Amino acid sequence: MELPRFSLAGKVALITGGSRGIGEATAVLFAQAGADVAVTSRKLPDLERVADLVRAEGRRAIAIEAHAGRMDGLQGIVDRTVEELGGLDVLVNNAGTSNYAPSMEMEERAWDAVMNLDLKGLFFLSQAAGRHMRDHGGGTIVNISSVDGVRPARTTPHYSIAKAGLIMATKCQAVEWAEHNIRVNCIAPGSIETRLYNANFALLPEEDRAAAKDASSRRVPQSRIGDPHEIADAALYFASDASSYVTGQTLVVDGGRLLV
Ligand SMILES: NC(=O)c1ccc[n+]([C@@H]2O[C@H](COP(=O)([O-])OP(=O)(O)OC[C@H]3O[C@@H](n4cnc5c(N)ncnc54)[C@H](OP(=O)(O)O)[C@@H]3O)[C@@H](O)[C@H]2O)c1
Incomplete structure (x- = not known):
């Protein structure tokens, strides 16, 4: 059965944190939907494994080793994707980290590590991708937040604050970039079986x-x-024309956890 509104045929997708977990499931699903895929994270061998899974689906793939929390490398991630895959239509901002640091014990280093990756890097990678999309007819951006960005997590306040900021960054960029035919949406996963x-x-x-x-x-x-593919399914909805009249939204995918 063909579902053209869910198709990514002819599109190029860039997925951060694409070496395992939710990013890996998204890379494989997007390839099955017809996209060529760039995956990025800090470890090339893990990325090459996922790139091979994309190629096994008959799509092109590249692996880009980069730290998504270091601002000076972000433009290069977009540039390599465009140069080697011929464009950039979909960005999935999925790389994220957390560490145990209750507010009374928080150290600036722990704060910066989480904020730089989970919020600041993501904002500026979206900016780099958004500029390309603006100049080439538009695109879609999918941010991976967390239920912890909606409800406070007890021992990881920096993670909750970053993920809450991401929900607002989604809205801000959606409003600003709608005129460029760029839609920006967000997913807030609950507990998903990953590292x-x-x-x-x-x-x-x-x-x-x-x-x-x-x-x-x-x-x-x-x-x-939850299973990583259950987040990838939501990402495909936001990345594709199936969500063509949806922007600035956050979809909670958590088995009902936030309801109770
Ligand atoms: N699993 C859950 O229950 C859950 C719930 C809510 C939200 N989320 C969110 O879902 C996203 C994906 O997480 P996951 O559960 O799939 O975790 P995961 O399996 O640990 O994967 C994290 C990915 O991010 C990459 N990464 C980590 N630090 C990075 C850095 N500094 N620069 C570039 N890449 C980096 C990792 O690769 P390297 O370490 O090799 O760089 C890996 O590819 C995160 O944003 C997370 O906050 C997850």
Whole structure:
């Protein structure tokens, strides 16, 4: 069955944090939808593995090693994508990090590491991509926030603040860039089975981790942790024409967790 409104045929997508987890699932799904894909993160071998998965879907792929929290490298990510894949139509701002730092113990270093990657880098990568899209007929940007950007997380305030800022950055850029045919939307995932999610349990003794994870999934009305492909599906909606009259929005994908 062909669903042309969900197609990315002929498009070029750039996915940050594309080496595993949600970024990997999004890269593969976008390739299945017809896009050529650039993936970026800090480790080339991991990126090459995902690039091979994209190529196995019959699409072109490039792997770009870069730190998405360092402003001086961001323009280069966009430039390489455009030079090697011939354009840039879709940006998925997915790279993100967090670290345990309750407000009473927060150090500036921890604050900066999270803010630079999860908010500042993302804003300026969108700017670099947005300038290209403006000059080439438009595009779509999908930001990956978190339910923690809607409801405060207890021991990671910098992460919550950055993710909340991202929801507002989505709205600001959506309003400013609509005239350039650029739509900007956001996804707020709940608990998704990835390395980042499992890091939440890393401070616990090993024998307690499975029980803590189980308790966490029982707090979700759907009684389970999500899979990365369930975020990728939402990203495809926002990236494609299926959402052509939607901009500035945040879609919560959390199995109902924020409702209770
Ligand atoms: N999993 C969840 O439960 C959940 C919930 C809500 C929101 N999210 C959000 O979803 C996004 C993806 O996370 P995930 O769960 O898929 O985590 P993940 O599996 O740990 O993947 C994170 C990705 O980001 C990359 N990355 C990390 N630091 C980077 C940096 N400084 N520069 C460039 N790339 C960097 C990682 O590659 P390298 O480390 O090799 O650079 C990796 O590709 C994040 O924004 C996260 O906040 C996740």
